[in-house]
Amino acid sequence: MRKLTVGLLVLFTFSAASLADETRTNVIFLVGDGMGVSYTTAYRLYQDDPATTEVDRTIFDDMLVGMASTYADDHSLVTDSAAAATALACGVKTFNGAIGVDSQHNPVDSMLDKAKRLDYLTGIAVTSQVNHATPAAFVAHADSRQSYDKIADQYLDLRINEKPKVDLILGGGQAHFIRKDRNLIKEFRALGYSYESNIKNLSRIKQLPAIGLFSKLGMEPALESSNPLRLSEMTEKSLDLFHNAAKKNPDGKPFFLLLEASQIDWCGHANDIACAMGEMHDMAITMIIIKRFIDKNPNTIFVATADHSTGGLSLGAKGQYQWNASNVKSISATGPDIARQLMANKSNWRTVWQTLTHIKLADDEQKTLDAFINQADENASDINVSQVGTQVLAYIDKYTATGWTTKGHTGEDVQIFSYGKGKQNFSGAMDNTDIAKKLMNYLNP
Ligand SMILES: [Zn+2]
Structure with missing residues (x-):
């Protein structure tokens, strides 16, 4: 079990006295x-x-x-x-x-x-x-x-x-x-x-x-x-x-x-x-x-x-009786944001991927992603972001066993x-x- 952190929201100023009008809710x-x-x-x-x-x-x-x-x-x-x-x-x-x-x-x-x-x-x-x-x-x-x-x-x-x-x-x-x-x-x-x-x-x-x-x-x-x-x-x-x-x-x-x-x-x-x-x-x-x-x-x-x-x-996909919540928890960015950061760091995208997702990709998956990232032009247009982003999200779904129908x-x-x-x-x-x-x-x- 984990206690939810309420972040910096500690300045809780509501007084114990309730609002003045008790007849209206x-x-x-x-x-x-x-x-x-x-x-x-x-x-x-x-x-x-x-x-x-x-x-x-x-x-x-x-x-x-x-x-x-x-x-x-x-x-x-x-x-x-x-x-x-x-x-x-x-x-x-x-x-x-x-x-x-x-x-x-x-x-x-x-x-x-x-x-x-x-x-x-x-x-x-x-x-x-x-x-x-x-x-x-x-x-x-x-x-x-x-x-x-x-x-x-x-x-x-x-x-x-x-x-x-x-x-x-x-x-x-x-x-x-x-x-x-x-x-x-x-x-x-x-x-x-x-x-x-x-x-x-x-x-x-x-x-x-x-x-x-x-x-x-x-x-x-x-x-x-x-x-x-x-x-x-x-x-x-x-x-x-x-x-x-x-x-x-x-x-x-x-x-x-x-x-x-x-x-x-x-x-x-x-x-x-x-x-x-x-x-x-x-x-x-x-x-x-x-x-x-x-x-x-x-x-x-x-x-x-x-x-x-x-x-x-869906929690579980493609016939798997499993959902990997802890893998989801390890991902610290959205798909498009991960894509942008991978394209901005073409030479060491593997390190960036690892830091942002903590997911270990298979060799052939790394090759596929590498090709997408290197095809993307330097200025990373929205189309490139969405192409790389789609592949990123496909791997996230695979390694977390998350499903979507639409x-x-x-x-x-x-x-x-x-x-x-x-x-x-x-x-x-x-x-x-x-x-x-x-x-x-x-x-x-
Ligand atoms: Zn909507």
């Missing part, structure tokens, strides 16, 4: 994008110490309460992140690609809309662009998730009581908020929002409203980031800001917070197991931070789920995790729209 909703059941099993084995016989439980095991179906309203039975996000945000089934609109393309209210109308404090913290499909469905309305600039505009332009809907916005997406045709950050500042552009300066955000966009598009993958626990850090900051705001306000406003471990899905699309486990670790630490907050502020409900699964991840999503049910006030409401089998409806019932005048 805080709601924290965390989406693990693409996090099917095999991801939480893989994470349990990944974080376990192989030196001991028993497998340690994870925070996912401790909070597991139910299962949810995820299908979209378009007969495909396999949802995309937009339709699933609209289901989770608004309680409405819709077509793939839809952001906050129903099957007839009519805008529908999200739980964040409801919370804001009831004068809750509201926040979003994600590791993708803040206007990516999942968070977008809580704020915006669009027929296409690809309308990124239009969706970003709505974060400022759609108002409730004359103010933007979201008091705290943390994640990536500078490219969509600071554009030639419009500088939304300037406009947010004019409305009293503070702005930070570097996650290292998260501590500079002292009060609401605030916006922090820490990358042009999505934030760096956990395995490539100098802040691998960035969702955990943003979550801790959000809870701290809400807690302090409630303390200052004599009425004590409750809050609604949407969190997303956005990039589990991206690692799944890339069929990159080490990448996925890096994101899972950030999500697990995020849940530990939330649990600590709720233990001190019990008037809070927390629900986590996935919007769908991605990649058809580069897309899959339609099986996903888990529901809950903690706090009335967590039993989320137990058993339900549809993803039921999760939204039940959470909306917590939001009251």
Whole structure:
């Protein structure tokens, strides 16, 4: 067994006193994008110490309460992140690609809309662009998730009581908020929002409203980031800001917070197991931070789920009755990052490979990889990275016995995790729209 390290997140400032308003419940909703059941099993084995016989439980095991179906309203039975996000945000089934609109393309209210109308404090913290499909469905309305600039505009332009809907916005997406045709950050500042552009300066955000966009598009993958626990850090900051705001306000406003471990899905699309486990670790630490907050502020409900699964991840592949968790644990970079580093060190790529993966390749495999690396041109174009990266990931899958069935999503049910006030409401089998409806019932005048 191994104790999870919470990294540098030791400055835990929540006071023992709970938030002032005991009649209204805080709601924290965390989406693990693409996090099917095999991801939480893989994470349990990944974080376990192989030196001991028993497998340690994870925070996912401790909070597991139910299962949810995820299908979209378009007969495909396999949802995309937009339709699933609209289901989770608004309680409405819709077509793939839809952001906050129903099957007839009519805008529908999200739980964040409801919370804001009831004068809750509201926040979003994600590791993708803040206007990516999942968070977008809580704020915006669009027929296409690809309308990124239009969706970003709505974060400022759609108002409730004359103010933007979201008091705290943390994640990536500078490219969509600071554009030639419009500088939304300037406009947010004019409305009293503070702005930070570097996650290292998260501590500079002292009060609401605030916006922090820490990358042009999505934030760096956990395995490539100098802040691998960035969702955990943003979550801790959000809870701290809400807690302090409630303390200052004599009425004590409750809050609604949407969190997303956005990039589990991206690692799944890339069929990159080490990448996925890096994101899972950030999500697990995020849940530990939330649990600590709720233990001190019990008037809070927390629900986590996935919007769908991605990649058809299997533990064991090609007939093998085996999954080599410790080999996954030894890999310290994503497939594309390993490829880039191998191509940048052509003369001693074997040493670099060994350092980054700890996997010993057979002679013929070394020859194959050597040929790919040496064919790549000096400036390592994206095509070269993807060619070498594909071979790298094939060897990682082979030596970890990891399987994938698709580069897309899959339609099986996903888990529901809950903690706090009335967590039993989320137990058993339900549809993803039921999760939204039940959470909306917590939001009251
Ligand atoms: Zn996806």
